[in-house]
Each structure stands twice: as C-alpha cells, then as structure tokens.
Amino acid sequence: MQNFMGHEAVIRERRLGSLLTFEGSSPELIRLGDENPAGCCRDNSFNQCGDCSAQRAMLPLAQIRDAALVSHAPLGCSADFPWFNAQNRRGLKIKGMEPRNVQALSSNLRERDIVMGGGARLAEAVHEANRRFSPRAVFVAASCASGIIGDDMEEACATCEAAIGIPVVPVYCEGFKSMVWTTGFDAAYHGIVRRLVRPPARRRSDQINVFNFSNYRAFTPLLAKMGVTPRYFVHQASVDELATMSESAASTHICETLGTYVAAALEQVHGVPELRSPPPFGLLWTDRWLREIGRVTGREEEAERTVVAERARIAPELDAIRARLAGKTVYAFGGASFCHNMLAIAADLGLKIAGMMGYHHDMTFDNPHPEIVSIKNIHGRTGGFGGLAVCNKQPYQLVKLLMEARPDIVMSRHGSLPVNAVKLGIPTFFAGDANVIAGYDGLLNVGRRIVRILGQRNFVRNISSHASFPYTSWWMSEPDTFRFRKAASSCL
Ligand code: SF4
Structure with missing residues (x-):
C-alpha cells in the first residue's frame, strides 16, 4: 500500500504489478491480472530505445x-x-x-x-x-x-x-529506479501532494479537478451545462492553485496512467473522491462520466438532461460517420490506459478492433475502485478482443505487430511511432492532445478526421512505396515478435 505522505512514490512494478511485455487477448490479460496482481515485470534482452x-x-x-x-x-x-x-x-x-x-x-x-x-x-x-x-x-x-x-x-x-x-x-x-517511465508522473504528483496541497478550508461542490496535459478547455462548455467548473491540473497551474486541489468536489483525468495516482492521493489524504467511471472518451463513457459527476456534485438531473441533449445534438452526424466507417478495422498504440480510451472512441464510431499495443500495463490501480480499471472497461465495452500486445515502445516490434494486424486505420496518441504505420502504407490517425478527442465533440472530431484520412489512402501508399525499414530480412521474417523477451525467472 502506498503511503502518500511518505518520502517517495513506490515504483509501479512493485505498487501496481506493471508489465512491460505481453501478447494475447483482453480476457487473457484480465485473467493474468486477477490471478497475479503483483505482476511480473519482464523486460527484453534487447531494447531499441527507452525512456526515463x-x-x-x-x-x-x-x-x-x-x-x-x-x-x-x-x-x-x-x-x-x-x-x-x-x-x-x-x-x-x-x-x-x-x-x-x-x-x-x-x-x-x-x-x-x-x-x-x-x-x-x-x-x-x-x-x-x-x-x-x-x-x-x-x-x-x-x-x-x-x-x-x-x-x-x-x-x-x-x-x-x-x-x-x-x-x-x-x-x-x-531514472534507473523504475523500468516503467510513467512512475515519473507518480513521483511528481507525490511531491506536490506531500508538500504543497493544503487540507481543505472548504469544499466546492461546483468544481472538479481534471488532470491533463494541455489545458485545452474541452471540458469547460460541456460541464458548464451542469453548472460545474473544471480546474485543469497541473501544467500552468500556480502553487496556490495546487494548494487548493483539496477543495474540489472530485478528481478526474484524461488517462488512468497519468491521473489515478494523484486522484488516489487526494482521495486518501484529503477526502476528494476519485470519479468512479472511465474518462469521457466515446459516447458511452462520456455518458457514464457525466452521470458520475452528477452523482458526486448532487446534479443528477442536470447530468441526465445534458446526456440526452448532447446525444440528440450529435446523433445525425455520428450516424453519417458510422455509415462511412462500417466494416473498417482499427489498431491503437499509446500509453497503457490511453490505448483503451482510444479504442472506446473507435468502438463508438463502429470500427472493429484489430488489436492494440500499450507501452506498459498496470495490473491494478491505487484506489481499489473496479469502475476505474481501464482494461476491464474496454473489455466490457467491446466484448473482448485479441491482438493485444504490451510492448515497451519498441519500433522493431511494432512494425511486426502492424504487419500481422493489417488494420484499415491506426490510432496513435504520440507523435514518434506513427511513421512506422505510414511506412507500411497504413493510414494513421494521430490523436495528439487528448483533450480535443474527449467528450461528445471529441468523438465527432475523431470520426471526421478518420473519414478524411481514409479518403487519402494514396498518400500513405505513395510514401510506403518509397520507404524502407532498417531491419534485416531475418528479423522481418522472424515469426516470434517477442523473441527477445527475457525468461520469467528474470522477473523483478
Ligand atoms: S535520470 Fe538517468 S536515465 Fe534519465 S536522463 Fe538522466 S542519466 Fe538518463
């Protein structure tokens, strides 16, 4: 159990049983986590690149x-x-x-x-x-x-x-302390909560903390319909604003990998509840998120009205997008839980899941709330899927995973790896800022962009015909993409 007021954050491998390599399906990964929540953080004997x-x-x-x-x-x-x-x-x-x-x-x-x-x-x-x-x-x-x-x-x-x-x-x-670089987010939040956040002088039922990267105010107009104001943390916040995080009615985030540590710390130290729902990506999860905000802020009726009105507003365009995307397959890669969030959007756009690659996987989360376990949420949303890989951001493995999955479209959160999909001639959606793909408008935003990208397939085909990879023919024809995974006896 993490002591949020102790000197430091326990690394994810020990705290959350994080994995760096896995291949299988969503039910297999869930079963592995249920049977062995302490995990086994196996690494590769060869890594092409790394992070800190x-x-x-x-x-x-x-x-x-x-x-x-x-x-x-x-x-x-x-x-x-x-x-x-x-x-x-x-x-x-x-x-x-x-x-x-x-x-x-x-x-x-x-x-x-x-x-x-x-x-x-x-x-x-x-x-x-x-x-x-x-x-x-x-x-x-x-x-x-x-x-x-x-x-x-x-x-x-x-x-x-x-x-x-x-x-x-x-x-x-x-940098050497954890093999899972997102431990660094936890370390930063730990310092903030331990040393800067003050006990609440009052509780604001009309404010919620939103842990995010960019501060793009995507949540503001949506939550305004319920009379709730989001406070965007922590980038560009002031020290005083950090100190009063404890006064908000609840905490939420744009990704479990980024935000569940600080949300758990605020809940366990200062009594600010972590929202018990997935983040607002796609139609169904945005509905759940708004209803949960309604519950914790005493605005259930406002939440219900907002869900009904927003769904009606976007329905015509969403139907048109779904008709254009029917039968298409998607592969997602990105930080662990953000992959699940992108797949929730894909599912609500009617795309079929060809697979995903998460950069790591946390077997558990800091708060013991089942509603926030992202792998179970996406499994439940989709009915389960195969082609699920956990891979420590290694391009030499991603290329082979994509060659096997051969999706119609790739969704990526980060800007460095998508080039590998383009070199294979696979149209690629680069999500970039998570905030702009959140909520009902984010769903339409993603749908519009994917329709546009699929209309320009010749562009990536052309690039692909002139591109090559730096890998030998031996590696490209090697049947085991996880050949360099260390033996289980090397678990941390
Ligand atoms: S902290 Fe360690 S891993 Fe990170 S940049 Fe410095 S030397 Fe490299």
Whole structure:
C-alpha cells in the first residue's frame, strides 16, 4: 500500500504489478491480472530505445507557472528542457497567458561531485533558481547520478527551504529506479501532494479537478451545462492553485496512467473522491462520466438532461460517420490506459478492433475502485478482443505487430511511432492532445478526421512505396515478435 505522505512514490512494478511485455487477448490479460496482481515485470534482452521517469516527472513540474525546477543531475539529463519550453509556451497560450520558457536549471553534477557528493551543487542551484526566478516553490528532481551517489536530498532541500523561506520539494524520480517511465508522473504528483496541497478550508461542490496535459478547455462548455467548473491540473497551474486541489468536489483525468495516482492521493489524504467511471472518451463513457459527476456534485438531473441533449445534438452526424466507417478495422498504440480510451472512441464510431499495443500495463490501480480499471472497461465495452500486445515502445516490434494486424486505420496518441504505420502504407490517425478527442465533440472530431484520412489512402501508399525499414530480412521474417523477451525467472 502506498503511503502518500511518505518520502517517495513506490515504483509501479512493485505498487501496481506493471508489465512491460505481453501478447494475447483482453480476457487473457484480465485473467493474468486477477490471478497475479503483483505482476511480473519482464523486460527484453534487447531494447531499441527507452525512456526515463525523471523526464516524465520534470515535464509537469517545469510547467508549474510560479515554481522553479532544479534537475539535480549531470547536464545531459536536461536534454528535454527545450521540449518542456515548447509544451509550456503552448500551454500558456491555450490559457490566454503570455508564452514563456520554463523556469528550470540543472545542478550540473560533474565527476568530482560524483566522488565527493553533490550537496553543495544542489544548494547552489536552488539558491540560483530562487535569485533568478523568485519562485513560490522549488522542485528538486533526482537523477540516476544523485541516486547512485546517495545524496541526501531530503536534508539538502530542508536546509535550502529554511534559508530561502519557500517550499523546496524533493522529487524522487531517479531514472534507473523504475523500468516503467510513467512512475515519473507518480513521483511528481507525490511531491506536490506531500508538500504543497493544503487540507481543505472548504469544499466546492461546483468544481472538479481534471488532470491533463494541455489545458485545452474541452471540458469547460460541456460541464458548464451542469453548472460545474473544471480546474485543469497541473501544467500552468500556480502553487496556490495546487494548494487548493483539496477543495474540489472530485478528481478526474484524461488517462488512468497519468491521473489515478494523484486522484488516489487526494482521495486518501484529503477526502476528494476519485470519479468512479472511465474518462469521457466515446459516447458511452462520456455518458457514464457525466452521470458520475452528477452523482458526486448532487446534479443528477442536470447530468441526465445534458446526456440526452448532447446525444440528440450529435446523433445525425455520428450516424453519417458510422455509415462511412462500417466494416473498417482499427489498431491503437499509446500509453497503457490511453490505448483503451482510444479504442472506446473507435468502438463508438463502429470500427472493429484489430488489436492494440500499450507501452506498459498496470495490473491494478491505487484506489481499489473496479469502475476505474481501464482494461476491464474496454473489455466490457467491446466484448473482448485479441491482438493485444504490451510492448515497451519498441519500433522493431511494432512494425511486426502492424504487419500481422493489417488494420484499415491506426490510432496513435504520440507523435514518434506513427511513421512506422505510414511506412507500411497504413493510414494513421494521430490523436495528439487528448483533450480535443474527449467528450461528445471529441468523438465527432475523431470520426471526421478518420473519414478524411481514409479518403487519402494514396498518400500513405505513395510514401510506403518509397520507404524502407532498417531491419534485416531475418528479423522481418522472424515469426516470434517477442523473441527477445527475457525468461520469467528474470522477473523483478
Ligand atoms: S535520470 Fe538517468 S536515465 Fe534519465 S536522463 Fe538522466 S542519466 Fe538518463
């Protein structure tokens, strides 16, 4: 059981029994989780690429708009800072604020610090961040180097905090610590809830927390019909806004992988309930989500009226889209639960599921609510499906999975892997910002775009005819896509 007020978040492999490799079907994966919720985080003996949980922790923390971030690491661990800048500028613009870069520094650990200890470098960087940015709080993100040399970040941050008079929050997100990089989200939220969120001075029955990436206000007009205001967290939030997360009536998110840790922390520490429904993707899950918000905010009638009115509003166009997509098959890949969310949309558009590849899979979630278990939700929505793979974002495996599934359309959440589908001549839908595909309008948005993409198949066929993969003919004809999976005896 996670102690949300302890020093750090327990890594996902241990806490949620996360998997990095699997091939089978939705009933098989559910059975595996039910029989062995502790999981077995097998890795591959060969990985083409990887990711780091420190980057996932720093991404949201760097975008808290009046805080500063110190990466307590060698300079190379700050390689994602330009990307954080781009995300922050976009997020501020969406919120109607002046775009600007993130307030982030590196402690720039050198060889000598690795031998002698990095405490002095850390203190210097925190004081410099305070001098340059005058922040309301400083987050200090750990790294492989600071973790390996055993720097006492707790003590160093407490000393800095006493000196500069603002919270200095240690975030334990050492890159080597977890094989599941989304552990970094948990580490960031853990630092926020542990050190910044205050006990509620009051409870606002008309506000809910929405944990998301972009702050695009897709939920605002929909929830306004019920008199509810979403508070978008945590990117571009202020330290004061973070402190009052505990006053909202409930928490929800755009993806279980992103948001269930912080939702559970707020529920268990401050009594803010996590919504007991899937997130609002597709028709049926948006209905359930609104009704659940109606239940927790005492607005059941408003929720029912909204569901009926919204369904009637979108019905003519949805019917037309479904007629165009009838008989087409879809393959989705993306972060674990977001794949399930994209498939919920696909199912409501009338697409048949050819398979999916999740970047990892969590056997359980932090709150023991059956309504939030995304694999069971999508299994129930679709009646079950095969071609389900869990693969740690490895292109060499994805190519073969797609060659086998041969779907009419691919849906992807992220921008890096879709090129592999296009090179195979498979039309590809890039979801990008999760907020714009949520709710009833998000469903139509996805449907319109897929219809348009399928009308341009020659475009990808043309690219495919000129493209090649860097893999040998041996690998392309190898029958076992998971050939490099380590033996079960190597489980963590
Ligand atoms: S924290 Fe570790 S894995 Fe992450 S970028 Fe730094 S060295 Fe690499």
